[in-house]
Amino acid sequence: MRTHGKRLAFAALVVSTLSLSMAASAADKPTIKIGYVDGWDDSVATSNVAALIIEKELGYPVQLVPVAAGIMWQGVARGDLDATLSAWLPVTHADYYKKFGADVKDLGANFNDAKIGLIVPESADVTSVADLEGKKAEFGGRIVGIDAGAGVMRKTDDAIKAYGLSYTLMPSSGAAMTAELARAEAAKKPIIVTGWKPHWIFAKYKLKFLDDPKKIFGESEHVDNVVGLGLEKKAPDVVAFLKKFQWKPGQIDSVMLATQGGEKPAAAAADWIKAHQSEVDGWTK
Structure with missing residues (x-):
């Protein structure tokens, strides 16, 4: 009985130690700063969903920073922001990409046919x-x-x-x-x-x-995940997630409509994640 009790005590100690170790590890992870444009519903929806996944699934604290589009690009290029998920390319943000492209990394589209x-x-x-x-x-x-x-x-x-x-x-x-x-x-x-x-x-x-025969507004675009050059070293698993994170047609609509109906963006993001957990697992594991 004494041996059995000692084993239980030892097991409890191991579990306790592991729990404390994991908590300390999560606490040591750096804050990920994501820039978004507050007036753009797609930017709000995408950024809140990604932020909640990074926090809950990957264990990083996340700070969402509302900024104007130009400041958003500049912030990622300078390292003041770690990422933006609101880079409209190749036309809408062409000037920003020309100016800051050498100092950022494009991880690919989160939304096609924009x-x-x-x-x-x-x-x-x-x-x-x-x-x-x-x-x-x-x-x-x-x-x-x-x-x-x-x-x-x-x-x-x-x-x-x-x-x-x-x-x-x-x-x-x-x-x-x-x-x-x-x-x-x-x-x-x-x-x-x-x-x-x-x-x-x-x-x-x-x-x-309206049709645009002169193509002033360009053809179909894509919205990309763009990160600072230092994020790969700072949080490689966040970069790995952002490379995979992409909306399927129609998915973002429910998040945007929910916030338009009065739901808080974070709550709408949580609802979407709960309904699509298997997809989220595919992005993060």
């Missing part, structure tokens, strides 16, 4: 950016934009010049743009907004991109 451009209600009597000048009165000569420095805004400025449009591009924010779109949809009024896909507005409203 797109930017001008968006109107599906019922609008216009199909191409080239036709907008003749519809100026119908749309009030204005295009509702987002943040002034965003890639889609710079491309819209280029499109206005290339197509000879006498429209005013109205800068605002992602949230202000969607609010104005909602008001126009409720009143059944025509509206033009700068937009992108993936976005929850396509799940909620009947919308369409």
Whole structure:
């Protein structure tokens, strides 16, 4: 009995020691800083899901840092941020990649078939950016934009010049743009907004991109996971995960719609992970 008791005590000691060792190991792991654009619903959804996976599955503390797109790229290049999962390439963030590409590493796409451009209600009597000048009165000569420095805004400025449009591009924010779109949809009024896909507005409203025969907005894009050059040494398992992390068609929509409906981004991310645990395991193990 004494021998059996000693064995139990020894086993308990081993388990206790291992638990303390694992806790200490997790506590010693560095914080992973991920930059995202707060006004971009896809950026919020992707960053929150990835952050929760890195925390819960890989054991690293994560800090999500809301920044403008240009600061996001600069932060990763300088090492102030470890990663961004919101790099729109090859067109939208082409200028940023040209400037900072040598100081970052692109791990591949988390979302394929992304797109930017001008968006109107599906019922609008216009199909191409080239036709907008003749519809100026119908749309009030204005295009509702987002943040002034965003890639889609710079491309819209280029499109206005290339197509000879006498429209005013109205800068605002992602949230202000969607609010104005909602008001126009409720009143059944025509509206033009700068937009992108993936976005929850396509799940909620009947919308369409305007054709862009001059290809000012580019072709289909992809949203990539871009990391600082030091992350491989700092957290190799995080880099390994980010190389695998990729949305399947339609998956991100549920996360974006949940947050749009009032759920906290972290809670929406947790719900998605719970419903897709086997997929998460494939990314992390």
